[in-house]
Amino acid sequence: MTGYSSKTDVATANGKQNGSGNQTGENGTKPTEFTPQGNHAYPYEVIQEIADFIVKGSGIRPKIGIICGSGLGSLADIIQNPKVFDYEKIPNFPVSTVEGHAGRLVVGTLEGANVMAMQGRFHFYEGYPLAKCSMPVRVMKLCGVEYLFATNAAGGINPKYAVGDIMLMHDHVNMLGFAGNSPLQGPNDPRFGPRFPALVNSYNKDLINKAIEISKTMGIESSVHVGVYSCLGGPTYETIAELKALRMMGVDAVGMSTVHEVITARHCDMKVFAFSLITNKCATEYSDKKDDEASHDEVMAVAKNRQKTCCELVSRLVAEIQKTA
Ligand SMILES: O=P(O)(O)O[C@@H]1C[C@H](O)[C@@H](CO)O1
């Protein structure tokens, strides 16, 4: 593969937040959780409070934020000198409800860089509004994160993709956005970013090119692609007709996450690198084969199988960023 180029209301903050460093409420329970109204974002002050809690609690100001996809929690296990925060102990943090998403924030170092990783993300189908799903990205920003690495498990629609391949995301089709849903819906707080952010060039080309070079040195370049991801609401996997339609729209891989995280990251001017692990092949023709049915068990099994490769790709890319810092 050669180098890549792109042609191809704010409600009032909950006055009773538990402050930094204080992990539990008075009787050892989780502090009261802020509930956004409708799909509106968390107030800046609430995000700031969560960020302070993490930075003070870990003693680290991370530069790179990693979101681990389904079954890819091991991306956080390679972090050195980890300081681990269970989501349920972080003030105002949602909880993970999906198998393969442990629900822990891990802060430490990787290849000499300060990093934080979400071992478990939040999905729309869990019942969380998109602003809540991507709230941790704003927490990362206020912790000091400049680079977002978002990973996911996805179904491969591009017929050239095989199970276990990696697709470096260079663009996305925001199906939830087509339906009028956005993590940026509601009043805009300019301390995070502009009302109308542009999304061309969302996926950092230098990082894509570095990842391609790394894949060559790892000897996996033939199973690494650059493509377009689309996020649907889930939790159902797609029908054949939907998959055909997505393919016609130029989508290479489909999942249930990442896009709203990337939108939130770009809104606050973070550099984004994202990849999909292709955990299943999506059928775009009708057949009676049971094999054509996607399953979360298969997704988890493939992710487990490929976690070492994904970890190596991520740590080598972190090393590259650290080298040029
Ligand atoms: O969190 P990601 O996007 O990696 O997880 C995908 C989408 C669903 O949560 C799950 C379906 O198997 O995998």
Ligand SMILES: Nc1nc2[nH]cnc2c(=O)[nH]1
């Ligand atoms: N929507 C969707 N999400 C996935 N996550 C892993 N595989 C798939 C898939 O085929 N479709």
